Amino acid sequence: xxxxxxxxxxxxxxxxxxxxxxxxxxxxxxxxxxxxxxxxxxxxxxxxxxxxxxxxxxxxxxxx
Amino acid sequence: xxxxxxxxxxxxxxxxxxxxxxxxxxxxxxxxxxxxxxxxxxxxxxxxxxxxxxxxxxxxxxxxxxxxxxxxxxxxxxxxxxxxxxxxxxxxxxxxxxxxxxxxxxxxxxxxxxxxxxxxxxxxxxxxxxxxxxxxxxxxxxxxxxxxxxxxxxxxxxxxxxxxxxxxxxxxxxxxxxxxxxxxxxxxxxxxxxxxxxxxxxxxxxxxxxxxxxxxxxxxxxxxxxxxxxxxxxxxxxxxxxxxxxxxxxxxxxxxxxxxxxxxxxxxxxxxxxxxxxxxxxxxxxxxxxxxxxxxxxxxxxxxxxxxxxxxxxxxxxxxxxxxxxxxxxxxxxx
Numbered sequence: 001x002x003x004x005x006x007x008x009x010x011x012x013x014x015x016x017x018x019x020x021x022x023x024x025x026x027x028x029x030x031x032x033x034x035x036x037x038x039x040x041x042x043x044x045x046x047x048x049x050x051x052x053x054x055x056x057x058x059x060x061x062x063x064x
Numbered sequence: 065x066x067x068x069x070x071x072x073x074x075x076x077x078x079x080x081x082x083x084x085x086x087x088x089x090x091x092x093x094x095x096x097x098x099x100x101x102x103x104x105x106x107x108x109x110x111x112x113x114x115x116x117x118x119x120x121x122x123x124x125x126x127x128x129x130x131x132x133x134x135x136x137x138x139x140x141x142x143x144x145x146x147x148x149x150x151x152x153x154x155x156x157x158x159x160x161x162x163x164x165x166x167x168x169x170x171x172x173x174x175x176x177x178x179x180x181x182x183x184x185x186x187x188x189x190x191x192x193x194x195x196x197x198x199x200x201x202x203x204x205x206x207x208x209x210x211x212x213x214x215x216x217x218x219x220x221x222x223x224x225x226x227x228x229x230x231x232x233x234x235x236x237x238x239x240x241x242x243x244x245x246x247x248x249x250x251x252x253x254x255x256x257x258x259x260x261x262x263x264x265x266x267x268x269x270x271x272x273x274x275x276x277x278x279x280x281x282x283x284x285x286x287x288x289x290x291x292x293x294x295x296x297x298x299x300x301x302x303x304x305x306x307x308x309x310x311x312x313x314x315x316x317x318x319x320x321x322x323x324x325x326x327x328x329x330x331x332x333x334x335x336x337x338x339x340x341x342x343x344x345x346x347x348x349x350x351x352x353x354x355x356x357x358x359x360x361x362x363x364x365x366x367x368x369x370x371x372x373x374x375x376x377x378x379x380x381x382x383x384x385x386x387x388x389x390x391x392x393x394x395x396x397x398x399x
Contacts, residue, residue, distance in 0.1 A: 009358055012358070016205055016208075019201060019205075020201075020202070020205060023198045023201060023202070026194055026197070026198050027194065027195065027198050028190070028191040028194045028195055030191055033339075036195070036339065039202060039206070040198075040202070043202065043205055043206065043209065046209050047205075047209070050209075050212070
């Protein structure tokens with residue numbers, strides 16, 4: 001990816017998504033308490049969506 | 065003698081709490097002062113009030129988690145003292161080096177280090193440690209995501225309104241609510257860390273039954289009130305100092321961005337407090353501000369500063385743990 005063509009915001013969001021997903025297995029499971037795995041997966045999905053939207057936005061700006 | 069030592073260590077814990085409020089006052093009042101919604105003295109009182117009353121709103125789960133970070137069977141006055149000393153030393157060191165670190169995580173690291181020095185790694189509560197470690201990363205990301213989403217939603221809602229001055233006035237008013245919510249979250253999560261330390265100390269010194277931690281809301285009221293009082297007092301004192309340094313990074317927020325960042329950070333703190341997860345209020349508001357900045361344009365975020373911040377975050381728990389271990393051994397030699 002060249003400096004002009006890459007979208008730093010999309011890259012950052014994608015990195016955040018990967019880190020969020022990688023940390024899910026580290027989350028402990030406590031008896032009598034709800035699992036917090038959903039937090040990691042929600043962050044992962046949301047950041048992937050943001051990365052895609054950000055990249056699309058960046059691409060449309062480049063075309064203009 | 066033992067009682068005197070307990071009183072001294074409780075006093076050190078409360079001073080730590082006071083300094084925490086002093087440090088974090090900027091997070092709570094910077095935006096309301098910068099946009100002149102409140103005069104500095106009003107903003108300081110506003111934040112301190114909500115710091116103090118937060119125990120009426122949120123459960124004491126974080127206090128419970130902190131009190132159990134090291135097995136209550138090995139807690140002693142010397143161990144808590146070493147943990148606090150490690151946290152204080154680490155905070156002073158990073159402040160001197162110009163690195164922003166979290167006093168909350170320094171406290172956790174300090175207790176873990178002192179616990180390991182006394183009895184080995186098996187006394188550390190791995191569940192709390194793992195949860196805290198993961199949320200060092202998750203809490204700023206949640207703040208970022210919520211602030212980003214909130215700002216986009218709000219911008220979409222108001223983009224057709226032509227009377228920009230009216231929109232601005234509305235958000236200036238809303239800042240009162242968002243600052244109050246953030247101060248509530250700050251008071252709840254941060255004051256509870258000191259509560260947990262004091263509870264652990266009293267259990268170690270046999271002044272409190274360890275089964276009190278089975279029902280965290282049954283902690284003695286004087287512990288709850290003194291911790292909230294100390295953090296509120298720190299916020300009041302710190303606020304005055306911060307007023308003079310206004311015009312730094314936070315002042316660049318517009319009222320709309322300020323409301324979104326504070327609301328997102330407050331929601332994250334409420335979630336963490338409710339689930340007994342000790343998080344850093346500074347990390348959370350930083351993530352939320354980055355969220356607001358990146359919703360506007362990526363260059364609005366100072367990424368080189370962010371990189372240094374992340375390193376300080378990563379190093380805080382191990383760094384303060386090492387200092388606390390050394391302190392514990394020194395205390396043992398001197399005893």
